[in-house]
Amino acid sequence: MADRILECGSRLTIAATTIAIAALSVVAALQPRDRYELNDSHLHLTNYIQEGTNIRDFLTLMGTKVGRVALFGIPLQQQWSYGNSGDFAPTYYLQTDAPLYYYSFTDAVIATAYRSLAPAERERFDPMITGFNPADVYAADHVRRVLTTFPGVFSGIGEFTIHKEFVSSKIAGETASLTNRALDRLLDFAGEVGLVALMHNDIDVPFPKPGQEPYQLVQLRDLFLRHPKTTFIWAHIGLGRVIHPVRDQIGIIEKALSNPALSHVNVDISWDEVAKYLVATPEATRAAADLINRYPDRFLFGTDEVAPADQTTYLKVYRQYAPLFAQLTPEARENVRTRNYERLFDEARRRVRAWEHVHVKEIAR
Numbered sequence: 001m002a003d004r005i006l007e008c009g010s011r012l013t014i015a016a017t018t019i020a021i022a023a024l025s026v027v028a029a030l031q032p033r034d035r036y037e038l039n040d041s042h043l044h045l046t047n048y049i050q051e052g053t054n055i056r057d058f059l060t061l062m063g064t065k066v067g068r069v070a071l072f073g074i075p076l077q078q079q080w081s082y083g084n085s086g087d088f089a090p091t092y093y094l095q096t097d098a099p100l101y102y103y104s105f106t107d108a109v110i111a112t113a114y115r116s117l118a119p120a121e122r123e124r125f126d127p128m129i130t131g132f133n134p135a136d137v138y139a140a141d142h143v144r145r146v147l148t149t150f151p152g153v154f155s156g157i158g159e160f161t162i163h164k165e166f167v168s169s170k171i172a173g174e175t176a177s178l179t180n181r182a183l184d185r186l187l188d189f190a191g192e193v194g195l196v197a198l199m200h201n202d203i204d205v206p207f208p209k210p211g212q213e214p215y216q217l218v219q220l221r222d223l224f225l226r227h228p229k230t231t232f233i234w235a236h237i238g239l240g241r242v243i244h245p246v247r248d249q250i251g252i253i254e255k256a257l258s259n260p261a262l263s264h265v266n267v268d269i270s271w272d273e274v275a276k277y278l279v280a281t282p283e284a285t286r287a288a289a290d291l292i293n294r295y296p297d298r299f300l301f302g303t304d305e306v307a308p309a310d311q312t313t314y315l316k317v318y319r320q321y322a323p324l325f326a327q328l329t330p331e332a333r334e335n336v337r338t339r340n341y342e343r344l345f346d347e348a349r350r351r352v353r354a355w356e357h358v359h360v361k362e363i364a365r
């Protein structure tokens, strides 16, 4: 009997130890900050023809370097128009004159990939809803439908695009606009649910005439001011392949960041096409570093890679930024690489799960 009790006791001890180890590994998975070098606030798992990296392969590629990733597809599908490119199958929007169209199934692809992971692996991703047309007043309804179809998955909306060089004018149907009520309804809904809104909007037109003031800038400021309850990440600080920093870009961004009415607006420095400006010269690097050091809570690192195949390609832009990171204060460097991501997306997860708790139950009743 005593033996049995002892045996039972040791089994209990083993069971308790196993539970303790499991709990510790869950805690470790929940605290990637201590183990990883960076988080990525901007990653497209699939490309313009909805093909991409398998999420398991991608996890391997994140390795021990990248802790958490904001994960999404691309809302646009490049049409293969036989009349335009014949047997040539375009995979990128610059390879054909055929239009792009909104491809909502991307959200189901991302949700399914995410759900194929084990719970501790899921902790490393923040999936985003992106398969909606921002010029459609029904866009918000799509987002609601995705949340209720795939509860427990999404943390934000985006990257969605309003003005983008070469892309916006290729999209079939009505052109998106910062002044469209459809966008206001979408952003109100994001604010109500707690979804982070990652938005691409060029700061200017390509090849502007000298002295021409960018109309996007005023419209964008007004849009941000109209949605104080929505957490924004303005992608690429408004820059692009040919969208150069506008005159006094640093001054304009500084004015926005110092405005208390715009404290809900953050920016990402993703895309190698953006890094090329920020580290173009020692002076440019210094000016960008000074700005980030003055507002260390507002900048996020992101890669903007599309379906990367290996870690070297994936982290190209991270390496490109080495001279910039070297000039940041330790606090700013830490914030840009990991902490700002964690603050924004932890809060989004908490709020979106709470919203789902109320609304998904209602639908199930």
Ligand SMILES: [Zn+2]
Pocket (backbone or CB within 6 Å): 042, 044, 159, 304
């Ligand atoms: Zn992107």
